[in-house]
Amino acid sequence: MTYRCLLQMALLLCFSTTALSSSYSLLRFQQRRSAAVCQKLLRQLPSTPQHCLEFRMHFQVPEEMKQAQQFRKEDAVLVMYEMLQQIFGILTRDFSSTGWSETIIEDLLVELYGQMNHLEPIQKEIMQKKNFTMGDTAVLHLKKYYFDLVQYLKSKEDNRCAWTVVRVQILMNFSFLKSLTGYLRD
Amino acid sequence: MLALLGATTLMLVAGRCVLPAASGEANLKPKNVEIHIIDDNFFLKWNSSSESVRNVTFSADYQILGTDNWKKLPGCQHISSNKCNFSSVELKNVFEKIELRIRAEEGNNTSTWYEVEPFVPFLEAQIGPPDVHLEAEDKAVILSISPPGTKDSIMWALDRSSFTYHVVIWKNSSSLEERTETVYPEDKIYKLSPEITYCLKVKAELRLQSRVGCYSPVYCINTTERHKVPSPENIQISADNQVYVLKWDYPYEHTTFQAQWLSAFLKKIPGKHSDKWKQIPSCENVTTTRCVFPRAVFSSGIYCVRVRASNGNGTSFWSEEKKFNAEMKTVILPPVISMRSTTDDSLCVSVGASEESENTPVNPLYPLIYEVIFWENTSNAERKVLEKRTDFTFPNLKPLTVYCVKARALIEDDRRNKGSNFSETVCEKTKPGNTSKTWLIAGICTILFSIPVVIYVVRVFLRCVKYVFFPSSKPPSSVDEYFSDQPLRNLLLSTSEEQTERCFIIENASIITEIEETNEIDEVHKEYSSQTSQDSGNYSNEDENSGVKISEEFLQQDSV
Numbered sequence: 253m254t255y256r257c258l259l260q261m262a263l264l265l266c267f268s269t270t271a272l273s274s275s276y277s278l279l280r281f282q283q284r285r286s287a288a289v290c291q292k293l294l295r296q297l298p299s300t301p302q303h304c305l306e307f308r309m310h311f312q313v314p315e316e317m318k319q320a321q322q323f324r325k326e327d328a329v330l331v332m333y334e335m336l337q338q339i340f341g342i343l344t345r346d347f348s349s350t351g352w353s354e355t356i357i358e359d360l361l362v363e364l365y366g367q368m369n370h371l372e373p374i375q376k377e378i379m380q381k382k383n384f385t386m387g388d389t390a391v392l393h394l395k396k397y398y399f400d401l402v403q404y405l406k407s408k409e410d411n412r413c414a415w416t417v418v419r420v421q422i423l424m425n426f427s428f429l430k431s432l433t434g435y436l437r438d
Numbered sequence: 439m440l441a442l443l444g445a446t447t448l449m450l451v452a453g454r455c456v457l458p459a460a461s462g463e464a465n466l467k468p469k470n471v472e473i474h475i476i477d478d479n480f481f482l483k484w485n486s487s488s489e490s491v492r493n494v495t496f497s498a499d500y501q502i503l504g505t506d507n508w509k510k511l512p513g514c515q516h517i518s519s520n521k522c523n524f525s526s527v528e529l530k531n532v533f534e535k536i537e538l539r540i541r542a543e544e545g546n547n548t549s550t551w552y553e554v555e556p557f558v559p560f561l562e563a564q565i566g567p568p569d570v571h572l573e574a575e576d577k578a579v580i581l582s583i584s585p586p587g588t589k590d591s592i593m594w595a596l597d598r599s600s601f602t603y604h605v606v607i608w609k610n611s612s613s614l615e616e617r618t619e620t621v622y623p624e625d626k627i628y629k630l631s632p633e634i635t636y637c638l639k640v641k642a643e644l645r646l647q648s649r650v651g652c653y654s655p656v657y658c659i660n661t662t663e664r665h666k667v668p669s670p671e672n673i674q675i676s677a678d679n680q681v682y683v684l685k686w687d688y689p690y691e692h693t694t695f696q697a698q699w700l701s702a703f704l705k706k707i708p709g710k711h712s713d714k715w716k717q718i719p720s721c722e723n724v725t726t727t728r729c730v731f732p733r734a735v736f737s738s739g740i741y742c743v744r745v746r747a748s749n750g751n752g753t754s755f756w757s758e759e760k761k762f763n764a765e766m767k768t769v770i771l772p773p774v775i776s777m778r779s780t781t782d783d784s785l786c787v788s789v790g791a792s793e794e795s796e797n798t799p800v801n802p803l804y805p806l807i808y809e810v811i812f813w814e815n816t817s818n819a820e821r822k823v824l825e826k827r828t829d830f831t832f833p834n835l836k837p838l839t840v841y842c843v844k845a846r847a848l849i850e851d852d853r854r855n856k857g858s859n860f861s862e863t864v865c866e867k868t869k870p871g872n873t874s875k876t877w878l879i880a881g882i883c884t885i886l887f888s889i890p891v892v893i894y895v896v897r898v899f900l901r902c903v904k905y906v907f908f909p910s911s912k913p914p915s916s917v918d919e920y921f922s923d924q925p926l927r928n929l930l931l932s933t934s935e936e937q938t939e940r941c942f943i944i945e946n947a948s949i950i951t952e953i954e955e956t957n958e959i960d961e962v963h964k965e966y967s968s969q970t971s972q973d974s975g976n977y978s979n980e981d982e983n984s985g986v987k988i989s990e991e992f993l994q995q996d997s998v
Contacts (some may be wrong), residue, residue, distance in 0.1 A: 365739075
């Protein structure tokens with residue numbers, strides 16, 4: 253009797269791990285595709301006009317976003333979710349000075365929301381199980397980076413040049429997001 | 439002696455008076471200094487060490503960790519009570535570590551600094567109560583929640599769209615029936631009863647940091663009386679080829695309906711979006727409880743849909759908003775399958791996307807795998823295989839047999855989507871394999887070669903049998919030499935014939951004795967020779983024969 257129970261439990265564990273692992277591979281595919289779509293949409297927005305070159309700003313990229321890092325897949329999910337959330341927040345700001353198409357920005361927001369929606373169940377599970385090593389310092393680094401971007405926009409009163417500078421940063425963010433999807437492996 | 443005593447006493451007394459004054463500085467230093475941050479409100483609390491009420495004030499400084507630039511903490515200078523509010527400090531960045539120090543002052547004396555452990559304001563901050571605005575319907579309450587902190591909040595500047603809200607709602611009459619729901623900033627709580635007072639409280643949560651805020655104060659509201667025109671219920675959306683079908687339930691007839699949609703991401707952003715709802719084409723003023731609209735209206739994404747009814751009596755409130763994910767409704771078209779027989783008793787199957795699906799951009803969104811069902815035409819035993827490749831082979835099949843195959847496409851690892859329908863069934867017959875031919879030829883050759891072998895073996899066997907059970911009368915060759923004049927045939931035949939002795943009557947006795955002697959000698963000679971012979975069977979015959987031969991010799995002698 254106990255043997256049968258044990259066997260059933262073992263089988264259940266196997267299936268649940270395979271179920272979770274198979275959802276990671278679908279997630280990887282979806283996130284990668286979504287990031288590519290977002291990059292394509294961003295590139296449709298008009299590129300930097302010449303007179304904005306003086307507005308170039310160096311933003312200190314957080315260590316977590318430097319390419320040399322190795323991520324566990326749980327940490328990759330949390331970093332991705334935070335980045336998507338912050339990019340979503342930035343794009344809800346007033347961009348009327350840029351003359352950018354509202355449809356394109358809306359499509360971007362739809363994609364970002366969709367990506368976050370896909371990540372949410374896995375992110376909830378990771379937070380519950382607490383099997384992530386990403387500490388408060390990582391969160392702070394990411395938040396500080398996005399805070400700098402938002403403060404920059406605020407200080408320039410959301411003008412066109414400031415937005416084009418931020419657009420370049422967001423494009424870089426999506427490249428990094430794509431590389432993060434590589435960690436969503438079983 | 440007395441003077442000495444007096445002087446010592448005086449000194450002791452003086453010492454006692456002096457000593458408290460010296461330790462007073464240390465006593466002034468504040469204790470148990472704590473920082474409390476709620477949203478953008480910063481508080482500093484402490485305990486003063488001296489118990490007596492004196493003219494003691496406290497002042498604090500701050501600096502960013504790493505810099506060496508202590509600045510006065512605004513709102514915390516010369517405070518006589520035990521706490522101060524330094525919210526007016528303009529922190530450029532709430533994500534950097536801050537150092538604080540505080541000391542007590544009394545007149546010109548100051549205590550030593552009490553240095554507070556460096557901290558990050560963002561990590562120390564508590565999430566405050568959100569601001570809630572309510573509006574009542576007959577069976578629902580509309581919530582408008584503003585994030586904690588002000589609009590210009592520095593603490594939650596990055597997180598305004600990230601908060602999730604938990605509402606606890608109960609009937610004012612009985613606090614037992616509580617309901618907890620997770621809502622968006624602009625949301626509704628449904629399934630309430632009309633004309634009842636409901637009370638609720640809301641708290642905000644930052645899920646990614648596992649931080650939960652304080653509950654708002656309790657708000658109470660009365661639901662209105664039952665509306666004359668009820669709202670539609672049970673909204674369902676299903677995909678059907680190139681269209682979406684929207685259905686709902688409504689108890690009455692002679693009603694017109696109107697359906698609207700909204701991109702779901704807008705729900706995440708605080709603020710009213712009532713102007714962002716758009717009409718669903720071909721779902722305006724429909725009189726049936728369903729409407730059909732083309733799939734192109736919703737590209738991939740998540741949407742909210744709502745419906746309301748109107749008749750002669752007025753217009754209903756909006757129905758419950760139904761959220762639906764356009765991706766999950768993706769209809770995958772069945773694949774096109776073909777099969778051909780190859781040599782080696784196998785069938786090669788090719789699966790491809792149908793021509794129609796080439797045009798719709800839906801399929802390339804997902805990695806597809808194919809569920810292939812393969813069976814022998816005459817039997818019912820089906821083999822189910824999951825294949826990622828589009829060209830694959832079924833090997834080791836029976837030759838000259840008809841096999842059938844059909845396949846459907848599934849989204850890899852996504853069981854929510856049921857996949858496409860099955861393709862058409864394709865049947866194909868396997869070739870008469872080369873292998874069977876070679877087996878046939880090999881079989882025939884084997885048989886041909888084996889026949890003489892078998893015959894040989896049978897012959898040897900029969901010989902043995904004959905030898906054992908039907909021995910031949912043929913003597914060994916060494917004996918045979920002596921009987922070389924006798925034809926072999928006689929000997930062989932003599933076994934089959936009855937032995938007849940040829941007897942001669944001899945009348946002369948003397949001759950008999952001579953002959954007998956010679957006979958004896960001959961017989962002895964014969965005996966020796968017969969003894970040398972191994973064949974005892976022949977021995978008895980031989981005696982007879984020798985007997986016959988002797989008598990014949992005798993006859994010859996006689997005749998001579």
